[in-house]
Amino acid sequence: MKIRLFLTAVFCLCTKILPASEPISLIPLPTSVQQGEGTFRFSKKVKVAVDAYPGDSILQVFSRFADGFTATTGVKFSNGKATKAQIRLKHNASMAPEAYSLKVTTEHVVIEAARPAGFFYALQTLKQLLPSRAAMAGVRLSAADRRPEAWTLPVVTIDDAPRFAWRGFMLDEGRHFYGKEEVKKIIDVMAAYKMNRFHWHLTEDQGWRLEIKKYPKLTEVGAWRDSKVLGWGDTKPDGERYGGFYTQADAREVVEYARERFVEIVPEVDIPGHSQAAVASYPEFLSCDPEIQHEVWLWQGVSTDVINVSNPRAVQFAKDVIDELTDIFPFPYIHLGGDECPTDKWKGNAACNEELKQIGSTNFRDLQINFYHQLRQHIARKPAEQQRSLIFWNEVLHGNTEALGQDITIMAWVGADAAAKDAAARGMKTILSPQIPYYINRRQSTLPTEPRSQGHGTETVEAVYNYVPMKDVDANLREKYMGVQANFWTEWVEDAKTVQYLMFPRLAAVAEAGWTPQELRSYPDFLKRLQAEPAYYDLRGVDFAKHVFGTR
Numbered sequence: 001m002k003i004r005l006f007l008t009a010v011f012c013l014c015t016k017i018l019p020a021s022e023p024i025s026l027i028p029l030p031t032s033v034q035q036g037e038g039t040f041r042f043s044k045k046v047k048v049a050v051d052a053y054p055g056d057s058i059l060q061v062f063s064r065f066a067d068g069f070t071a072t073t074g075v076k077f078s079n080g081k082a083t084k085a086q087i088r089l090k091h092n093a094s095m096a097p098e099a100y101s102l103k104v105t106t107e108h109v110v111i112e113a114a115r116p117a118g119f120f121y122a123l124q125t126l127k128q129l130l131p132s133r134a135a136m137a138g139v140r141l142s143a144a145d146r147r148p149e150a151w152t153l154p155v156v157t158i159d160d161a162p163r164f165a166w167r168g169f170m171l172d173e174g175r176h177f178y179g180k181e182e183v184k185k186i187i188d189v190m191a192a193y194k195m196n197r198f199h200w201h202l203t204e205d206q207g208w209r210l211e212i213k214k215y216p217k218l219t220e221v222g223a224w225r226d227s228k229v230l231g232w233g234d235t236k237p238d239g240e241r242y243g244g245f246y247t248q249a250d251a252r253e254v255v256e257y258a259r260e261r262f263v264e265i266v267p268e269v270d271i272p273g274h275s276q277a278a279v280a281s282y283p284e285f286l287s288c289d290p291e292i293q294h295e296v297w298l299w300q301g302v303s304t305d306v307i308n309v310s311n312p313r314a315v316q317f318a319k320d321v322i323d324e325l326t327d328i329f330p331f332p333y334i335h336l337g338g339d340e341c342p343t344d345k346w347k348g349n350a351a352c353n354e355e356l357k358q359i360g361s362t363n364f365r366d367l368q369i370n371f372y373h374q375l376r377q378h379i380a381r382k383p384a385e386q387q388r389s390l391i392f393w394n395e396v397l398h399g400n401t402e403a404l405g406q407d408i409t410i411m412a413w414v415g416a417d418a419a420a421k422d423a424a425a426r427g428m429k430t431i432l433s434p435q436i437p438y439y440i441n442r443r444q445s446t447l448p449t450e451p452r453s454q455g456h457g458t459e460t461v462e463a464v465y466n467y468v469p470m471k472d473v474d475a476n477l478r479e480k481y482m483g484v485q486a487n488f489w490t491e492w493v494e495d496a497k498t499v500q501y502l503m504f505p506r507l508a509a510v511a512e513a514g515w516t517p518q519e520l521r522s523y524p525d526f527l528k529r530l531q532a533e534p535a536y537y538d539l540r541g542v543d544f545a546k547h548v549f550g551t552r
């Protein structure tokens with residue numbers, strides 16, 4: 001009903017021809033936008049010519065777009081000869097992998113790109129150029145409500161390509177579990193903003209969320225705990241049985257969904273720290289104290305109950321988990337965590353002390369590095385199609401990383417700018433996900449409407465927008481910077497609606513940092529363009545921070 005009312009209003013507006021000066025609200029801002037006079041008006045039937053590409057994948061990209069577009073607008077597409085077509089998708093091998101050009105005249109729409117991803121991004125831009133956010137949100141209307149003739153595009157020439165190859169978002173489902181439909185919504189919005197890496201933080205002290213067939217207790221035991229709310233300060237565990245996990249079939253479904261939207265999934269299994277849920281599932285070989293009782297953690301913070309990296313069965317466990325991750329997630333990267341791993345348990349453990357002697361170190365952090373070294377060797381022995389590149393949080397730099405080589409990626413969060421430079425100087429690749437301000441679970445205002453979370457309200461959308469990635473980095477290190485990522489930690493956030501409230505529209509600010517050249521970025525201009533987004537969030541069914549738009 002709400003959708004119907006909204007669209008009626010839109011159609012009243014757009015039955016008039018939109019003036020050429022109608023502002024274009026694109027996020028992320030393209031590299032070049034030149035608006036002309038007039039509009040392209042869709043008719044009931046539109047002829048399209050799509051260039052051939054291996055696996056028909058440009059055609060697949062267009063077909064998926066067309067299905068959604070027809071469901072919203074009623075416009076039907078049919079194949080036409082290149083000379084007769086109103087919409088033309090032209091393969092241009094000379095362009096960069098994710099680049100595209102989109103030229104709209106009163107008669108034609110011509111898209112050029114080298115790869116399917118470029119065509120996909122051109123079509124995201126095309127949807128943002130329409131007079132309503134309904135097609136972008138994938139709204140399906142009854143045949144009676146569709147009005148092909150009401151849909152127009154402004155005459156415009158856009159040349160566009162991303163600044164960075166990595167434009168990511170991380171969701172922590174270890175602390176709280178939301179389920180695949182919520183994850184799909186996030187992937188939809190990411191794709192609309194041309195983000196391309198969904199980092200899925202699947203394990204924590206407080207919950208293990210992915211079925212691993214060889215270790216069923218990880219989800220029989222490790223996915224459940226005796227409190228929904230995580231204790232912190234005056235907040236005590238509530239005693240409610242709480243949990244959930246993804247079966248491998250669920251995870252594969254999300255993989256397919258993401259692939260169709262040019263989003264790669266980066267699964268994270270955070271080991272050997274942040275692993276109390278795993279330790280509680282298999283204390284007999286994962287714990288340094290197998291004889292005592294272990295439970296999935298009910299508290300926030302950093303547990304000292306870490307994996308015993310010197311137990312060969314624990315190393316085998318990690319290899320087996322990597323094997324299953326490799327099988328489920330057909331993408332180049334696996335994240336093994338590595339943050340906040342207390343070494344207290346190792347210091348009191350005979351096997352750990354013995355191993356430290358053997359590797360000739362006195363730094364217990366090097367046990368963690370040696371653990372990862374064995375996992376890297378395990379991956380290196382796999383066939384080419386199962387090779388995976390490893391990502392770690394930046395604390396790993398506190399160990400002797402020579403044993404890991406340069407072919408790893410450091411995700412920089414604490415002291416992010418300095419850590420990223422350190423990683424790049426060691427020859428590693430790096431991704432910027434600075435805690436301040438890119439942890440978009442943190443409070444974004446001091447208003448009473450602000451949900452409970454970490455921080456003091458200073459991570460505003462403006463602060464997020466104004467972070468400058470790769471500032472003052474020497475030219476010779478710049479090629480190591482893969483891009484940017486927003487992270488969302490969920491200690492305080494029990495429901496998906498609150499996740500959305502906190503992440504939108506701040507995610508849009510990070511998307512623009514990842515895509516748009518720094519010299520074109522301006523917060524006042526972004527804020528103007530952002531005014532079109534509440535309609536999109538409403539139609540897609542995601543919550544957002546209303547105060548950013550002057551409403552509570």
Ligand code: ACM
Binds near residue numbers: 340393413
């Ligand atoms: C982290 O915030 N512990 C990576």
